[in-house]
Amino acid sequence: MTTHPAQSEREALREGGRPPAGIGRDTPWMPAPNGFAACALSNSACTVAEARRFTRTTLKGWQMCPLLADNAVLIVSELVTNALRHGAADPFELIFNSRVNARFCPAWLALTRQERGVLCAVSDGGTGAPELRPADALAESGRGLRLVDELSDSWGWTPPDQSGKTVWATVVARG
Template identity: 65%
Template sequence: MTTHPAETVHDALREEPCEDVGWLPAPDGFAACALSSSARTVPEARRFTRATLEGWQVCAGLADDAVLVVSELVSNALRHGFREPGPDGEGAAAPAPFCNAWLALTRQESTVLCAVSDAGPGAPVIRPRSDLAESGRGLQIVDTLSESWGWTPPDRSGKTVWAAMSVRG
């Protein structure tokens, strides 16, 4: 598994500690939901993430970061992982109405792991920064907001892209 740590950039962007003074680690947790190729998938994934993290009593700053990271991971899954195989069994013919894709959230002590699994065969690639680009900033956002992120090697069933975030404070 490849890991891409966001070394000092993350700390520079979010130097303030978690402001929820009363925050205490809740019990560890796991939550998952199936994803569809619907236009409502990204907003539903954001709502699912926020509701889950609020239930786990995760501080608002970390929850905000996790919602944005999940939004980017799910958007990438919709764009690159929701495809039916082409006539030759490779490539992409058309968007699949339903796909074997999932969003999973897990919490252990002060760390939240967000993972999105999709059927796409390609590994994620961070695009070079460009002020004029209309897209391609999603993984840069994930890299900046997470302590580490990576993916499982793609195989016949696809891949899982994950990001880990911790409460600082």
């Protein structure tokens, strides 16, 4: 079963809450109470950058070590890129139908603080399983999950179903 960080955009918003600096005003987000933070991901050109800023701001607030935060930010960047590239419903509708753009959230990012690290999870509507491609030095793409594999302590995904899937990775502080 795919688990999503929130049932709807409304549930992700808190009354009177404001997103951290650098997070778009139209981006639903949830502050980080008790080691959990989530934000809706749009299909705009700045979504990956917003996800990186959200992650860095959240981990700084949790006082996570800088190296762990750097690795988590890169992992989130790759997971979000893959979710938007491969997991969005119908790319044509997302780009050209402004009514869909205003209401549809193609993916969610959730961060959960753990004892010595953080769990990064990205949920999308795609039904295809992530594929770790063989290393190809001449390929122009296909390295994202390799980076996730190298930088995380573990990673995986929920079995895709009609509501989509969640790809996750854990990063643990060393020392």
